[in-house]
Amino acid sequence: MPKLKTNRSAAKRFKLTGSGKIARRRQGLRHILTKKNAKRKRRLGQGALVDSANEPAVKRMVPKATLKK
Template structure:
């Protein structure tokens, strides 16, 4: 049986940590930044763990 291909869009957006957690970026940090408070933009800069239901789908797309 052939190997599953990695979804190239998912590969650019999600990372799997060594312990198996799926990390994603927060939305809202692309544009209109000058009207958003700096506290908000700093908070949006950090990656967060994906929800368990979504993480299962993401891992399938990543071929993990």
């Protein structure tokens, strides 16, 4: 079986946590911030985990060797 190619855009967006889960950033904090309240912007600034339904897809795009800790 040939080596898997890493999706480089996905490799830059996801990283592995210490417990082996996949971390991601939240969307919606780039522009049009005036209509969003402070609580919402604060929450968007915090990271999140990839949902279990999407984990297999992310792992296919980014093989384990490339996921950074």
